[in-house]
Amino acid sequence: MHTTTIIGLEVHVQLQTKTKVFCGCSTAFNPSNPNVQTCPVCLGLPGALPVLNGEAFRLAVKTAMALKCAISPYTKWDRKQYYYPDLPKGYQISQYDLPFSEDGFVELEPQETPEGTVPGRRVGIIRAHLEEDAGKNTHDETGRGLDSQVDLNRAGTPLVEIVSQPDLRSPSEARRYLEELRLLLTYLEVSDCNMQEGSLRCDANVNLHIHTDDGHKIATPIVEVKNLNSFRNVELALEYEEKRQLEQWQKTGQKIGDVAKETRGFDATRGVTFAQRGKEEASDYRYFPDPDLTPVIVSETYLDEVRQSLCEFPADRRKRLAAAWQLSSYDVGVIVGQGREFAEFFEEVAQLGHDGKQACNWVTQDVLREMNERGQTIREFPLRGAVLGNLLNRITQKQITIKSAREVFATLLSETHAGQVLSAQNIDQIIAEKGLALVTDTGAIDTAIAEVLAKNPKIVADFKGGKQGAIGPLVGQVMKAVKGADPAAVRNLIAEKIGQM
Numbered sequence: 390m391h392t393t394t395i396i397g398l399e400v401h402v403q404l405q406t407k408t409k410v411f412c413g414c415s416t417a418f419n420p421s422n423p424n425v426q427t428c429p430v431c432l433g434l435p436g437a438l439p440v441l442n443g444e445a446f447r448l449a450v451k452t453a454m455a456l457k458c459a460i461s462p463y464t465k466w467d468r469k470q471y472y473y474p475d476l477p478k479g480y481q482i483s484q485y486d487l488p489f490s491e492d493g494f495v496e497l498e499p500q501e502t503p504e505g506t507v508p509g510r511r512v513g514i515i516r517a518h519l520e521e522d523a524g525k526n527t528h529d530e531t532g533r534g535l536d537s538q539v540d541l542n543r544a545g546t547p548l549v550e551i552v553s554q555p556d557l558r559s560p561s562e563a564r565r566y567l568e569e570l571r572l573l574l575t576y577l578e579v580s581d582c583n584m585q586e587g588s589l590r591c592d593a594n595v596n597l598h599i600h601t602d603d604g605h606k607i608a609t610p611i612v613e614v615k616n617l618n619s620f621r622n623v624e625l626a627l628e629y630e631e632k633r634q635l636e637q638w639q640k641t642g643q644k645i646g647d648v649a650k651e652t653r654g655f656d657a658t659r660g661v662t663f664a665q666r667g668k669e670e671a672s673d674y675r676y677f678p679d680p681d682l683t684p685v686i687v688s689e690t691y692l693d694e695v696r697q698s699l700c701e702f703p704a705d706r707r708k709r710l711a712a713a714w715q716l717s718s719y720d721v722g723v724i725v726g727q728g729r730e731f732a733e734f735f736e737e738v739a740q741l742g743h744d745g746k747q748a749c750n751w752v753t754q755d756v757l758r759e760m761n762e763r764g765q766t767i768r769e770f771p772l773r774g775a776v777l778g779n780l781l782n783r784i785t786q787k788q789i790t791i792k793s794a795r796e797v798f799a800t801l802l803s804e805t806h807a808g809q810v811l812s813a814q815n816i817d818q819i820i821a822e823k824g825l826a827l828v829t830d831t832g833a834i835d836t837a838i839a840e841v842l843a844k845n846p847k848i849v850a851d852f853k854g855g856k857q858g859a860i861g862p863l864v865g866q867v868m869k870a871v872k873g874a875d876p877a878a879v880r881n882l883i884a885e886k887i888g889q890m
């Protein structure tokens with residue numbers, strides 16, 4: 390017997406508009422001042438009329454285009470009725486049968502990792518629609534019996550709901566899909582995807598296909614795990630469901646269709662999912678077109694305008710960087726995965742340093758390490774791409790060694806004050822002060838080598854006798870005599886000179 394895990398994800402992404410989707414209230418994250426960013430429209434008071442925020446719609450269209458969805462020329466708004474304390478107006482404005490976009494995909498490329506190759510997969514997107522968010526309930530978790538509280542600051546914030554096909558086959562693949570989706574949306578600057586602030590939330594649909602030894606295939610009942618608020622929790626909840634559903638089937642023999650679809654929550658502290666209320670059917674929501682909002686008719690001209698505003702997508706950037714700089718898929722994965730500004734930083738360094746692999750090593754190792762230690766983003770990092778590119782160019786031009794360049798890099802960073810922007814002049818200064826410039830005066834080097842060889846006949850004899858390691862101390866003595874000589878070049882010269890003796 391073996392099993393296949395079938396996973397589909399519903400992701401809610403908060404669009405980064407200044408104001409809400411159907412009114413002018415601010416969308417700023419403001420949990421310490423509850424209920425101040427509200428008005429009759431987002432509270433749903435009688436007589437208040439919603440008006441569509443054009444910027445929210447534009448960002449939603451950008452999102453759908455990046456997901457390769459078809460954009461519908463005609464779309465409308467529907468009321469989804471249910472009552473909950475964080476939705477006191479009794480309905481959410483959403484899209485039911487005519488979403489603004491459908492039928493797209495996200496491509497997960499095969500990935501080279503130090504652990505081996507992770508296979509690629511095309512994940513279908515059923516639809517992406519625009520809707521308003523509800524507010525937020527806060528329940529007493531101290532056990533002191535305090536009242537629950539409702540904050541409606543978030544009510545009416547624009548959300549795009551992205552519904553995938555059940556194309557994902559493992560918890561780790563679900564996580565990869567979410568990471569790629571987040572990267573895409575932050576590249577497009579349609580959302581900050583900040584999970585702590587609830588800008589990206591995920592529900593996971595999961596069941597198993599059990600292939601028995603006698604050739605039968607049995608599907609277990611589908612379970613929806615709601616409100617997963619971190620990628621780690623998505624992975625953990627799905628791993629738990631894989632085990633639980635198999636055990637449940639072995640115990641009860643229940644298969645899909647035998648019981649209603651179940652909604653479960655995830656308890657991150659205990660690492661388990663738990664049963665919640667039964668899942669509503671679409672008919673329970675009594676959807677009907679919102680009479681206060683006009684449908685949207687989308688013209689080709691409008692779509693062209695939005696298309697023009699799209700940036701290069703992460704997948705395209707990976708391909709371009711790999712080809713332009715002969716980098717492995719692992720390397721470009723790291724560079725592009727750090728976000729758009731980091732990838733731009735890399736390109737500047739590579740262009741000025743004239744060496745893609747060298748730029749990649751510095752940016753993904755030295756720069757990333759320093760950024761992490763300092764808790765900085767690439768935008769806050771004091772060394773601009775132009776300055777680092779300039780430094781690396783001096784290695785390419787054989788003006789300084791890699792070791793000296795590291796010393797300049799460390800000195801630049803340790804002497805920088807917050808907010809200071811460094812220039813190439815600072816590099817020249819440090820190279821001069823520390824005497825790091827490579828000596829290219831071959832006369833001085835030749836003289837030093839001749840002296841050192843004359844003083845060390847025993848080592849010369851050892852080297853001639855086949856002891857390759859014997860040359861080390863000689864290189865050291867020459868380097869001492871001629872500060873700033875390139876050690877590799879000195880080593881070659883000494884070997885050459887001994888060969889001629």
Ligand SMILES: [Zn+2]
Pocket residue numbers: 409412413414426427428429430431432545
């Ligand atoms: Zn409002």
